[in-house]
């Protein structure tokens with residue numbers, strides 16, 4: 249389009265008519281104002297004219313209205329053409345219809361800021377909104393809260409039913425949770441099974457607790473997923489501005505620390521951030537770094553606790569128990585580092601090392617003519633869930649030359665119950681290797697009988713929590729008796745741990761439990777002391 253210096257249209261081309269819908273004779277002599285969509289104010293045009301006067305050029309986005317009434321975005325490039333006396337004679341207007349580009353850009357922007365599965369904002373958009381909300385909160389009197397929410401044991405759903413079912417659950421759960429929120433709240437999916445909620449304009453932290461409670465309740469009814477009925481719970485950590493942090497990074501970090509505590513304290517619950525949590529988290533990080541270094545530096549030892557026949561004291565084997573000899577902390581017991589190793593996945597290399605050390609040690613005793621009995625090694629859930637424990641065991645047995653019947657693996661009942669199908673497959677592969685399998689801490693994991701019958705295990709281990717109470721504590725005694733009867737009826741061996749007194753030994757024997765381990769016989773011993781114990785034992789029984 250060409251106009252004169254007073255912006256009167258002199259000529260337009262064919263493309264102009266195509267974009268605007270006006271024929272040439274309809275526009276000649278008019279000023280381009282009639283094309284405007286009424287979106288821009290008068291300052292906008294003043295700015296354009298100012299720039300034209302100064303530099304003779306202007307470029308930018310404008311909104312025009314077609315003859316049909318439709319508003320369309322255009323990219324306009326405007327240049328002034330000067331005459332011989334340097335006065336502007338004409339303006340040349342070149343514009344392009346950019347509706348398609350704008351549409352694509354809007355779509356791309358949406359994709360970049362949303363999670364395709366649930367259609368919720370993603371982490372990027374959540375962070376932007378949180379930052380804006382903090383700006384607003386700093387100017388006002390209201391507080392705001394960040395809730396971080398994690399679906400408990402979601403991985404098991406994926407493992408047991410497959411990813412399509414897991415995805416369906418995620419989007420259904422997201423829908424239910426979103427229906428508990430106000431329009432002005434933001435809920436985002438910020439990771440696989442992690443969600444974040446931003447509550448703005450709240451009077452106090454209690455409002456956040458009410459929302460957290462609603463979210464937990466919303467998930468409580470069962471989900472029907474492709475014919476499968478499933479339950480899911482969530483843990484939530486809450487951080488409130490300004491008390492728990494003034495920046496988005498700090499609020500997110502502190503909500504995460506609170507989430508961690510909610511998970512540790514039984515899940516399906518929420519926790520507010522407290523200052524000590526950061527100290528705990530820092531301590532955890534220090535401990536994790538120390539643990540990684542300890543694995544690299546081989547700072548672990550395996551100790552052995554004899555297992556015996558309760559009737560005659562005959563030795564049958566030993567439980568291998570890991571100890572960490574830390575240069576700074578001294579000898580660290582497993583309950584101080586195994587939970588962290590499980591959380592961080594470090595249990596996989598650590599567990600493999602313990603297994604290798606125990607098998608190599610047992611084989612070396614055998615080579616020396618010392619009978620080590622069956623060595624039982626603890627296996628933690630993540631070693632089965634995330635590692636290939638059957639392949640590891642096969643490789644370690646091949647490397648160390650220990651015959652499989654000398655090895656027993658102890659797997660906790662709690663883990664098996666958490667993902668029965670996955671555990672079943674692994675246990676079957678392990679059993680095929682010819683090793684023994686026992687269920688540790690039996691009686692604490694609510695096994696259902698139907699599953700128990702299907703498990704390829706040899707032995708149940710009665711948790712020391714029950715043994716401690718017998719015979720005085722009626723509940724502990726009843727459970728112990730029931731576990732022994734159950735094991736017998738299914739043809740499993742049963743062994744008790746934590747046997748400290750002769751009274752306990754007699755009770756167990758009377759009820760039909762023939763094997764045990766505990767301080768009554770021996771504490772766990774380091775390998776040299778256990779070797780001595782084995783030699784003394786062999787001499788005693790040779791007599």
Ligand SMILES: Nc1nc2c(ncn2[C@@H]2O[C@@H]3COP(=O)(O)O[C@H]4[C@@H](O)[C@H](n5cnc6c(=O)[nH]c(N)nc65)O[C@@H]4COP(=O)(O)O[C@H]3[C@H]2O)c(=O)[nH]1
Pocket residue numbers: 553568569570581582583586595599602626627628688712745746747748765766767768772
């Ligand atoms: N009060 C009392 N306690 C007794 C008695 N007899 C044995 N104990 C202790 O009871 C624990 C038995 O092991 P656990 O239940 O498998 O419980 C183990 C096991 O769950 C875990 N653990 C130990 N070593 C490993 C390992 O190599 N891998 C994994 N994943 N876990 C391990 O750490 C837990 C604690 O191990 P420890 O501190 O060595 O504690 C051992 C043992 O020292 C007794 O008569 N009275």
